[in-house]
Amino acid sequence: MLHRIGVISDTHLPQFKQLPEALWTHFADVELIIHAGDLSQLSVLSELETLAPVVAVQGNVELPEVVMQLPIKKEITVGGCRIGIVHILGSAQAYPQTARREFPLARVVVFGHSHNPYNEEHAGQLLFNPGSATDRRHQPTCSLGMLTIDDQDGSVHGETIPLPR
Incomplete structure (x- = not known):
């Protein structure tokens, strides 16, 4: 079975007035959405849940309502794939070591915070930041992510989706 998981991070609402319009198209057929923190307000989850179930962690710029409801990190399993989720993974040079320490058995670690897309394998662990x-900060565009998990061959693939300006 193929599993498509939408991945989003650093939405910072209401500072940025709304979720990007393209999200509704890109996430229309996902079975799950992962939000890797900095929602800022819980209404983001309600909006995303109109598309699919949502798993989220808190970031470092959250209203108290988010901090009270969401964990700092979480591990889930989709199909046969273990996925660790955290907002801050540390410095880019330390991503592989931090990911392995925080989620030693995870096949994928999803994170946010830097606003920089990251999609790299390190010793059998995919590290993915959408x-x-x-x-967009210093990036050419804002972006979303998509994880595709294939239960049949045990593979997982991350894709960064640039958004129109």
Whole structure:
């Protein structure tokens, strides 16, 4: 079975007025959405849940309502794939070591915070940051992510989806 998981991070609402319009098209057929933190307000989850179930962690720029409801990190399993989720993974040079320490058995570690997309394998662990959906900072565009898990061959593939300006 193929599993398509939408991945989003650093939405920072209401500072950025709304979720990107392209999200509704790209995530229309996903079975799950992962939000890797910095929602800022819980209404983001309600909006995303109109498309698919949502698993989220808190970031470092959250209203108290988010901090009270969401964990700092979480591990889930989709098909046969273990996925660790955290907002801050540390410095880019330390991503592989930090990911392995935080989620030793995870096949994928999803994170956010930097607003920089990241999609690299390190010793059998895929590290995936979708970038920011609303604040491109030093990137050419904002972006979303998609994880595709294939239960048949045990593979997982991450894709960064640039958004129109």
